[in-house]
Amino acid sequence: MAYPHAGASAHPIARLLTRPLKQRIASEVRAIFNDRSRGERPVTRRADGLFGPGAVAWRVHGDVASMLVGGVAGLLLQMLHPAVLAGVWDHSNFRTDMHGRLRRTARFIALTTYGSREEAEAAIVRVRRIHEHVRGTLPSGAPYGASDPRLLAWVHVTETTSFLGSWIRYGEPTMSLADQDRYFAEMAQIGIALGADPVPHSRAQARELIRDMRPQMRCDARTREVARLVLSQRANNPLAERLQTLTMQSAIDLLPNWARRMHGLPAPPLTPLVRAGTFGMAWTLRWAFA
Numbered sequence: 001m002a003y004p005h006a007g008a009s010a011h012p013i014a015r016l017l018t019r020p021l022k023q024r025i026a027s028e029v030r031a032i033f034n035d036r037s038r039g040e041r042p043v044t045r046r047a048d049g050l051f052g053p054g055a056v057a058w059r060v061h062g063d064v065a066s067m068l069v070g071g072v073a074g075l076l077l078q079m080l081h082p083a084v085l086a087g088v089w090d091h092s093n094f095r096t097d098m099h100g101r102l103r104r105t106a107r108f109i110a111l112t113t114y115g116s117r118e119e120a121e122a123a124i125v126r127v128r129r130i131h132e133h134v135r136g137t138l139p140s141g142a143p144y145g146a147s148d149p150r151l152l153a154w155v156h157v158t159e160t161t162s163f164l165g166s167w168i169r170y171g172e173p174t175m176s177l178a179d180q181d182r183y184f185a186e187m188a189q190i191g192i193a194l195g196a197d198p199v200p201h202s203r204a205q206a207r208e209l210i211r212d213m214r215p216q217m218r219c220d221a222r223t224r225e226v227a228r229l230v231l232s233q234r235a236n237n238p239l240a241e242r243l244q245t246l247t248m249q250s251a252i253d254l255l256p257n258w259a260r261r262m263h264g265l266p267a268p269p270l271t272p273l274v275r276a277g278t279f280g281m282a283w284t285l286r287w288a289f290a
Helices: 012-033 056-060 064-078 082-091 094-114 117-132 149-170 177-194 203-216 221-231 238-254 257-263 271-289
Strands: 135-137 143-145
Touching: 012 094, 012 271, 056 094, 056 149, 056 177, 064 094, 064 149, 064 221, 064 238, 064 257, 064 271, 082 094, 082 135, 082 143, 082 149, 082 221, 094 117, 117 177, 149 177, 149 203, 149 238, 149 271, 177 203, 221 238, 221 257, 238 271
Parallel strands: none
Antiparallel strands: 135 143
8 A cells, every 4th residue: 555655745845844744753652662772773674574575464563553543452461361461461571561561573574574584583483482381261260371272373363453553544444355365474474473273264253263263352451451461551751651652552452352352441431533533643653654
C-alpha cells in the first residue's frame, strides 16, 4: 500500500521547514523500539530474509501505528490463557519493565520480518532457549511450560490476528481475502519454527483455532493486574504520551467483544473519535518515515 506523502509536491522551502519535525518524530519513535543503552539500532530491511519485499508481512509489519495497536490487543488476548499468564507472572519483570517486554516483542517481529535470514533464525533460537526455562505450576496445581506447542499456538494466533486486524482497520481496509490468507501462511513459518502447533495457514483456520481454545480462557485477579499495567504505562515524553493514549484506547476497541467482556473493559467512549485519532496518528507516522 502506498502511504500518503505529505508535502511531496510542496515547495522546496516548505519541505525544508518540515524536515526537522519529521526527523524529531522519527527519532523519538525509533527510541521507543530500540534500547540505546543496549546498543540497539533499527533493523535494516534485507531482501535475503525469511520473506522478502514482496511478502504481505512486509507491509503489515511496516506500519508503526497499527503494529502498536495490534501488539497491545494481542498481549491482552494472550494473558487470558492461564498458562501464558503464569509464564509472564512467574518469569518476567513485567511489573517494573512492561515497556521493555513490549519493545523486545517488537524487535523480534522486526528481526524475523526484515532482518537477514541469519538474524531471523538467531532471534528464533534465542526465544526458544528462553522458553525452555519458563515452566512452573498453575494456581490449580497443574504444571505448565512455555515450550508447550498449544500455548505457543495461542500466542501466535492472537498476535497475528491482532496485527492483521489492526492493519486492515488503520492501513488497508480493502485488503483482499487472498492477501489475508497469505499473511497467515507466511507467518506460519515463524510459528512452526518457534514450536507452535497447530499453526493456522489462513484466516479461517485462525478463527477456528481461537474458537476452539476460547473455553480455556480465564480472567482472575492476576489477569486484571497485568491488563492494568499494560494499559496504564507511563510514557517518557509528550509525543509518546499522545501515542500511548490513542494506542491503548484503540487496542481495547480492537479486541473481540468476548475478550473485552472477560477483561471487564468497556468499549472506549466516543469510539469514532478514537478511530479518527488513530488514523491521524498513523498518517503522521507514515509521513514522518516517508
